[in-house]
Amino acid sequence: MDESGLFFKDTTRKTFHIKGQDCAGGKRSKERITIALCASMTGEKLQPLVIGKCRKPRCFQKLDPKTLPVIYRFNKKAWMTSAIYEEWLKLLNKQMTRQNRKILLFVDNAPSHPALTLSNITVKFFPPNTTSKTQPMDQGIIQTVKLKFRKRQMIHMVKEMERQPDVSGPDLLKQINILDAIYWLSSSWKETEASTIEKCFLKAGFISDTSQELTQELHAESCDDLDDDDIPLAVLKLSMDLFGCEFNELKEIDETLATCDNAEIDWTKPAHDLLSDINEQGETDDESEEEDMILSQFPNNKELLDCVNKIKTFSVHRGCSKLLKNVFQMEELISCLIVQKERQSSITDFFTPRGSV
Structure with a gap:
């Protein structure tokens, strides 16, 4: 870890x-x-x-x-x-x-x-x-991720x-x-592939039953399982x-970024300041963050379903079966959410109670 x-x-x-x-x-x-x-x-x-x-x-x-x-x-x-x-x-x-x-x-x-x-x-x-x-995590696992x-x-x-x-x-x-x-x-x-993790453990000196086979692979290639040919030119x-x-x-670019407080505690500080330094479980005020988050406008049901149909059409047009499969799964989940929302409505929303006319 x-x-x-x-x-x-x-x-x-x-x-x-x-x-x-x-x-x-x-x-x-x-x-x-x-x-x-x-x-x-x-x-x-x-x-x-x-x-x-x-x-x-x-x-x-x-x-x-x-x-x-x-x-x-x-x-x-x-x-x-x-x-x-x-x-x-x-x-x-x-x-x-x-x-x-x-x-x-x-x-x-x-x-x-x-x-x-x-x-x-x-x-x-x-x-x-x-x-x-x-x-082992520093031998290529974190870098790969x-x-x-x-x-x-x-x-x-x-x-x-x-x-x-x-x-x-x-x-x-x-x-x-x-x-x-x-x-x-x-x-x-x-x-991240299991073989990548195994190679990184081996590189760090951890020996297993498959070490001999992995050692040959380790000399032949790096621990990184990312294929350079799979990187789009626009990304490069x-x-x-x-x-x-x-x-x-x-x-x-962020490998030297601190992940914990390595500074020694100054025990000569007043008790109030010591408690403040030790207790790190507070949180920042999200409203005062320097970079304000931009949230998209919430779509209604029709807009959402129209979008799903467009993605479905796109998938068929491009011949992408994997995307089409995911779109159908997404459509099923969206439909369930819409139905659940409708079930929360009161029966009086659809029928007029007797004697109210």
Whole structure:
């Protein structure tokens, strides 16, 4: 298990422009989250942990955070804290207890990782200053996930530039919210192959029964499972325009981002200030965020169903069976939601009570 910071709006450039327009200035966004990924040396993956700054960002609207494809937690700095780590570890221990499994978990010795004694998990800490070599997640797993994330982010930007040609780059970036980031991260993690994870564990020195076969593959290729030929040319170009680097270098743009408070506590401070420093479970006020979230106008049922039919027609026209299958599943879910909404209406909405005429 390991954490990493992730800028989901930062461009690493102070300006960004759309082809054919003058360069538009704008502040670099510092909207960040902390992600924590955990996997076994056989490629089994746990649900990602995402730490944001708000209890329930406005983009969640009526979504229950418990239904998200990640475990979502928050604090003022979007950092891993001892409380979040302890809660996550105890949840994992319950899961292992239900499955009647006992596991060995390796983590770094960060201040946010207190020593705990659990029934089904034995936690081992990597020696100080060795995680760059011994932490499997740092051997290519996190980097692979980030590249897959950036690919989705860049494809989204290309799409939005076509849909909103009159909107400047900084304004398009502001429209990306933490909900987008969560689903992009979840898809990127699911897409990461078990063989990639196994190779990274081997590179870190973890030996398994299949090590000999994987060692030959490891010498022949990198741990990255992202095929360069699968990256659209528009994405390759936009990564240079937007980030000022090659696409494969995007995995490095936030690698030095802090994920926990490494500063020593100044015990000479007044008690009130000490408590404020120690308690990181507060949240930022979503209304006062520097980058205001832009929420689309809520469509009515007719607009929604018309949109589904257009996507269905597009799928058939392009001969994309995979998309068509997903559209039918989406149509079924939308229909169920509409029917459920109608059921909430009172019977008097359809019939006039006797004696009221």
